[in-house]
Every structure is written in structure tokens, then in C-alpha cells.
Amino acid sequence: MQISGFGEFDIIEKIFKPGFDHLIPEDVTGIGDDCAIIPIDDKQSNLYTTDLLIEDIHFLRNSITAFELGFKSLAVNLSDIAAMGGKPEGSFLSIGLPPDLEISWIEAFMQGFRKLSEKEYVPLLGGDTTKSSCGIVINVGVRGTILHQQIKRRSAALPGDIIAVLDPLGNSAGGLQIILNHYPDHDCHANLLKQHLTPYPKIAEGRFLAGINKVHAMIDVSDGIGSDLKHIANASDAAAEVYLENIPLSTDLKELCRLHKFDPLKLAVSGGEDYTLLVTIDGLAFDEIAMHYQKQFKSYLYPIGRILEGEPSVVYKKNGEIVELDADGFDHFA
Amino acid sequence: MQISGFGEFDIIEKIFKPGFDHLIPEDVTGIGDDCAIIPIDDKQSNLYTTDLLIEDIHFLRNSITAFELGFKSLAVNLSDIAAMGGKPEGSFLSIGLPPDLEISWIEAFMQGFRKLSEKEYVPLLGGDTTKSSCGIVINVGVRGTILHQQIKRRSAALPGDIIAVLDPLGNSAGGLQIILNHYPDHDCHANLLKQHLTPYPKIAEGRFLAGINKVHAMIDVSDGIGSDLKHIANASDAAAEVYLENIPLSTDLKELCRLHKFDPLKLAVSGGEDYTLLVTIDGLAFDEIAMHYQKQFKSYLYPIGRILEGEPSVVYKKNGEIVELDADGFDHFA
Numbered sequence: 001m002q003i004s005g006f007g008e009f010d011i012i013e014k015i016f017k018p019g020f021d022h023l024i025p026e027d028v029t030g031i032g033d034d035c036a037i038i039p040i041d042d043k044q045s046n047l048y049t050t051d052l053l054i055e056d057i058h059f060l061r062n063s064i065t066a067f068e069l070g071f072k073s074l075a076v077n078l079s080d081i082a083a084m085g086g087k088p089e090g091s092f093l094s095i096g097l098p099p100d101l102e103i104s105w106i107e108a109f110m111q112g113f114r115k116l117s118e119k120e121y122v123p124l125l126g127g128d129t130t131k132s133s134c135g136i137v138i139n140v141g142v143r144g145t146i147l148h149q150q151i152k153r154r155s156a157a158l159p160g161d162i163i164a165v166l167d168p169l170g171n172s173a174g175g176l177q178i179i180l181n182h183y184p185d186h187d188c189h190a191n192l193l194k195q196h197l198t199p200y201p202k203i204a205e206g207r208f209l210a211g212i213n214k215v216h217a218m219i220d221v222s223d224g225i226g227s228d229l230k231h232i233a234n235a236s237d238a239a240a241e242v243y244l245e246n247i248p249l250s251t252d253l254k255e256l257c258r259l260h261k262f263d264p265l266k267l268a269v270s271g272g273e274d275y276t277l278l279v280t281i282d283g284l285a286f287d288e289i290a291m292h293y294q295k296q297f298k299s300y301l302y303p304i305g306r307i308l309e310g311e312p313s314v315v316y317k318k319n320g321e322i323v324e325l326d327a328d329g330f331d332h333f334a
Numbered sequence: 335m336q337i338s339g340f341g342e343f344d345i346i347e348k349i350f351k352p353g354f355d356h357l358i359p360e361d362v363t364g365i366g367d368d369c370a371i372i373p374i375d376d377k378q379s380n381l382y383t384t385d386l387l388i389e390d391i392h393f394l395r396n397s398i399t400a401f402e403l404g405f406k407s408l409a410v411n412l413s414d415i416a417a418m419g420g421k422p423e424g425s426f427l428s429i430g431l432p433p434d435l436e437i438s439w440i441e442a443f444m445q446g447f448r449k450l451s452e453k454e455y456v457p458l459l460g461g462d463t464t465k466s467s468c469g470i471v472i473n474v475g476v477r478g479t480i481l482h483q484q485i486k487r488r489s490a491a492l493p494g495d496i497i498a499v500l501d502p503l504g505n506s507a508g509g510l511q512i513i514l515n516h517y518p519d520h521d522c523h524a525n526l527l528k529q530h531l532t533p534y535p536k537i538a539e540g541r542f543l544a545g546i547n548k549v550h551a552m553i554d555v556s557d558g559i560g561s562d563l564k565h566i567a568n569a570s571d572a573a574a575e576v577y578l579e580n581i582p583l584s585t586d587l588k589e590l591c592r593l594h595k596f597d598p599l600k601l602a603v604s605g606g607e608d609y610t611l612l613v614t615i616d617g618l619a620f621d622e623i624a625m626h627y628q629k630q631f632k633s634y635l636y637p638i639g640r641i642l643e644g645e646p647s648v649v650y651k652k653n654g655e656i657v658e659l660d661a662d663g664f665d666h667f668a
Contacts, residue, residue: 003433003465004434015444016444016461019444023455028459031460036424036459038477050473051462052428052430052462054464057430089372090364092384093350094384096391097337098337100337101337102335103336103337106349110353122357123364124351124354125362125372126370126383128386128473129346129350130342131337131388132391133388134467137386139384
């Protein structure tokens with residue numbers, strides 16, 4: 001059987017994960033959350049995450065500048081640290097480069113990488129550079145730290161929690177459509193493209209939410225909430241209900257979808273690469289926490305659903321009625 | 335200007351390293367040794383290393399089994415931890431897979447990876463899996479720990495030190511020649527191929543040497559001593575002299591070279607991928623340390639040269655005479 005017949009999560013669960021459990025100390029968390037968690041002492045843990053980006057799979061060289069790609073390569077990793085509430089501390093960059101690539105490309109890539117490194121005070125601490133026989137290959141790893149008591153896991157959602165996101169969804173998916181379809185310029189493009197090409201990781205927001213006990217589960221929206229919410233439901237052994245009328249959509253995305261006849265909800269639920277955070281918060285504490293959040297960040301916590309007792313599942317409702325949605329999120333092997 | 339006109343170390347020094355120094359805490363070591371070093375507390379540090387392997391650059395799919403490649407992918411990283419004297423603690427595996435790859439290939443790859451993980455008690459703690467548009471892409475990262483006082487840096491060599499290696503050199507390069515030239519089977523092949531396909535990292539040996547104060551600098555031999563010794567000379571601001579008649583060569587390598595008219599010394603000095611350790615040891619303490627080492631590991635510390643006062647350089651001598659050797663070691667962009 002070939003890889004293409006397997007899903008990404010099947011490969012992880014059935015081939016990569018088995019056979020290591022007896023080697024993992026009891027207090028260490030391995031594969032299965034946004035980051036691995038390794039305790040340092042009684043108070044703190046290290047977080048570690050890594051992401052592999054391959055040309056023509058994750059990016060097209062002609063559709064993203066080297067600067068943007070450098071920025072984004074680090075951003076998607078910092079987003080995983082943010083998703084657990086952590087503070088990023090250092091990065092590691094492995095890069096495979098075709099021999100005919102211009103040096104100016106790599107310089108611009110590093111300018112983008114450095115820009116975000118400086119903004120978030122995350123030094124590049126190591127890596128590997130090599131020739132590539134095919135396209136550009138980028139692997140970034142990030143190490144972070146977090147207080148034990150502030151770690152936000154996928155498995156911590158509780159029935160009664162409100163599910164919320166920190167930003168309108170689907171903007172990045174809209175940006176990708178603009179690129180893939182070569183749409184002529186339009187006022188609605190700039191923000192959508194920016195969201196796709198240089199997403200800003202929610203580190204400050206993640207750390208703020210990590211400090212609040214009644215914020216339970218957290219995950220970053222990388223594959224679309226359809227997929228990412230499933231991870232929370234499975235890990236927390238609970239059901240999730242999403243109210244489609246509550247999903248925040250930007251004016252720009254709505255305009256793009258009106259012009260080109262996309263379903264904005266589909267882009268919002270399954271488009272992926274939003275790199276915002278999805279959180280579940282004690283239903284009784286939600287209003288107060290949302291108010292504090294708004295005060296701090298001049299931005300909303302958008303409630304989009306609820307966690308309920310029941311078998312792990314994600315159900316979509318519109319005006320109280322269950323809606324079937326073909327919205328599994330992005331699978332890297334599909 | 336294109337990448338191909340730049341050397342690997344130029345790219346690291348001129349493009350990747352600059353611009354991060356002001357972000358790196360004073361007690362943290364970033365790019366420039368086998369691993370990054372990040373202090374945990376008053377006694378210990380974490381070590382981090384990462385290596386990117388790309389099909390057709392680092393391996394040919396038809397010349398190494400999936401099991402061997404899985405084993406080797408982890409081994410080359412554990413070798414970097416060994417080179418600083420550290421204890422490996424956990425690994426991270428990012429892998430890009432062509433859609434038509436058989437699942438059985440990945441299963442065998444993981445068996446090899448797991449085999450070494452179990453032998454050295456290093457759990458896989460995280461990673462990333464994705465589709466690849468070209469060949470197989472593998473990035474492994476390893477985290478380790480070490481006591482501050484035991485860290486062996488490239489920069490610690492002192493004039494008067496004896497330069498030694500833990501194993502005969504060039505076996506891996508011999509194995510590579512057998513593969514590339516499709517030589518018909520011969521008794522001398524088995525060990526050379528094994529050394530190339532499944533090198534065993536010198537973790538126990540590195541930790542033993544790390545415990546001895548008079549062992550000064552240490553590095554793993556990945557690009558060939560010609561290149562690796564240059565790193566020590568540059569980092570330590572000292573000169574190195576290698577006595578070619580002292581370079582240990584296996585009977586198998588000598589036989590292969592006799593049969594196919596290779597210069598065994600050239601393979602030994604610039605072939606690379608030996609994954610043994612190169613150490614510099616206080617000249618007055620060498621004999622005693624070599625005796626202890628031999629008792630512990632039933633194997634020799636082979637003295638091959640000396641560190642001297644002087645400008646950073648590596649000079650080769652044969653019977654007291656300076657010899658010009660075209661032996662720069664392996665450069666991933668050459």
C-alpha cells in the first residue's frame with residue numbers, strides 16, 4: 001500500500017508513535033499536542049515543536065517572496081508554542097537549497113526570519129544547511145518555556161466550555177485562492193494576502209490566556225477548525241458543537257467570496273493556515289474573560305460553539321439545525 | 335551569485351549567523367559547535383542539534399535500506415551530542431514522503447530509527463510528517479543534557495595537546511566507494527559497508543572522555559578530519575599538525591584500496607562520515623588517559639597529531655616532512 005492511501009494522522013498514530021512509550025519518562029509529553037513538554041524543574045517545562053515546509057507542497061516559489069517565506073517559516077512554529085501558552089526561547093533552522101538558487105534569495109529569506117525573531121526576541125541557535133536535489137526544503141524547530149500550571153493542553157476541554165477563536169477565520173484560505181486563481185487586484189485582497197503570507201503568531205495572546213485557570217484547552221488553527229476542533233474533541237473525550245452563524249468572517253473575505261462565488265463558511269471551517277488560537281473556556285467565566293481580553297488586546301474573543309458531554313465528535317448547527325459540512329480540514333497526504 | 339559559488343561554511347558564517355547575537359543570552363552558545371548549549375540551572379545545560387538529509391544528496395534510495403536509513407538518521411545526530419560529551423534525551427523527526435512511497439518502506443525506516451532509540455534510550459518526542467513533491471526528506475533534531483563542567487567545545491584545544499581519534503578512519507568512505515562503483519562482493523566489504531550504512535554513535539565513549547578534565551576539545555568526524563580539525567584549529571586559535579603515518583587504517587580499507595587503486599590516506603582524511611570522535615588531550619596526560627580508555631572500551635585512542643602555538647592551520651607531515659594534501663573534507667555545496 002502507498003502513502004497516498006493513508007492519512008497524515010494515520011501515519012502518525014500507526015507508524016511513528018508506536019514503540020516509544022516505554023522510553024518516555026512519566027512526566028514527559030511526546031507526540032500528540034502542539035508541542036512536546038519536558039519538565040525542567042518543579043516549576044517549569046520546556047516546549048518543543050518542529051515543522052517541515054517543502055517547495056510545491058507548502059509554498060510556490062513564485063507566489064511568496066523569500067522575505068515572506070522566512071517570516072512565515074518561523075511564524076508557524078511560534079504559533080505552536082503560543083497554542084500551549086508558552087514563551088518561545090530559541091529556534092533551529094535546517095534548510096536545503098537548490099544549487100542554482102540566488103544568494104540574494106537566501107539573504108531575503110533570512111531577513112524575514114530575522115524580522116520575526118527580533119520582534120519576539122527569539123534567537124536562531126543552530127541548524128543545518130545543505131544542497132537540495134529538488135526544491136527548497138525548510139525545517140524549523142522552536143524551543144520554549146512555560147510554567148507547569150499554565151500549560152494549555154488539547155485534552156483539557158470540559159463539558160460546558162464555550163469554544164472561542166481570537167480572529168475572523170478563513171482569511172488565509174481567501175489569500176491562497178487569490179494566489180492560486182491569479183485574480184486581478186481588488187481592495188479586498190491586501191489583508192487576505194497578508195494573513196496568508198505573513199501570519200503573526202498569537203504569542204502575547206496565548207500567554208495572557210495561559211495565565212487564566214478557567215481557560216481550559218487551547219490549539220492553534222493550522223488545518224482549519226474542522227480538523228483542529230476534532231483534535232480537541234478526541235483528546236478531551238467530549239463532543240463539540242459549532243454554531244455556523246457565530247463564525248467570525250472579515251468583510252474582505254465576504255467580499256472576495258461574493259465576487260468569486262466561494263462559500264465563506266467553507267473557507268473559514270476547512271481552509272486552514274489561520275494561525276489564530278482556538279480555546280475552550282469555562283462557560284460561566286467566559287464573559288468576564290472576554291472582557292479582560294478585549295481590554296488587553298483591543299480585539300474580541302469570538303464564541304463559536306460549546307463543548308458537551310458525549311462521544312468525541314464535531315457537529316455544525318445553523319439556527320439550531322444540524323448541518324452536514326464537508327469540512328475535514330487540511331490533510332497533508334490527501 | 336548562485337549558491338553553488340558559495341561554500342557551506344560561508345553560507346553559515348555570512349548569511350545565517352549574523353544579526354542574532356544581540357538576541358542570544360550571554361550564557362547560551364548558538365551556531366558554531368556540534369550543538370547549541372542552553373543552561374538549565376547552575377549545574378546542567380541542554381544540548382540541541384539538528385541534521386537535514388535529502389534524497390540524492392545524502393543518500394540514494396536504492397543503495398541503503400529503509401531500516402539502515404532510519405538507524406543512520408538518528409545516529410548522525412546522536413554523534414553530535416556525543417561530540418560534546420552529552421547524554422541524549424529525546425528526538426524529533428520531520429519527514430517528507432513522496433505519495434507513491436510504500437507504507438512498508440516507512441515501517442522499516444521506523445524500525446531502524448526505533449532500534450537505535452531503544453539501544454540508547456532516546457524516545458521520539460515529536461515531529462512532523464508531510465507529503466514531498468520530490469524525494470524523501472528527513473530532518474532529525476536531538477536534545478541532550480550535560481554537566482557544565484563536562485562540556486567539550488571545539489575551542490578548547492591547547493598547544494601541547496595530542497590529537498587523537500577513537501577509530502580507524504576512512505571505512506565509511508570505503509563503503510561509499512563500494513556502493514557508488516558497484517564492486518563485486520569481496521570479504522573486505524562487510525565492515526566498510528556497515529560503517530557507512532549504520533554508523534554507531536560514540537555516546538558512551540564521549541561521556542567517558544567528557545568526565546576527564548585533561549581531555550580538552552572534542553568534535554565528531556562527519557566531514558573528514560581535514561575539515562573537522564580545521565574547525566578545532568580555527569575555534570581554538572591554534573595550529574594542528576597531523577602525522578600521516580599515524581593515521582589508523584583498517585585492514586579492510588587497505589585491501590579495498592589495494593584492489594581498486596585508491597589512496598587510503600585520502601579516504602581517511604577527507605572521506606567523511608566516520609562518525610567517530612576527534613579529541614585533543616593534554617600531552618602529558620595522554621598515555622594514562624589512553625590506558626584507562628583502553629581498559630574501559632577494549633579499544634584504542636589513536637594519537638594522530640599535535641596542537642601547536644601558531645596561526646589556525648592544519649599541516650600534514652610524513653616522516654617529518656610537510657606534505658601537501660588535497661583534503662578539505664566534504665562540503666555540502668561543493
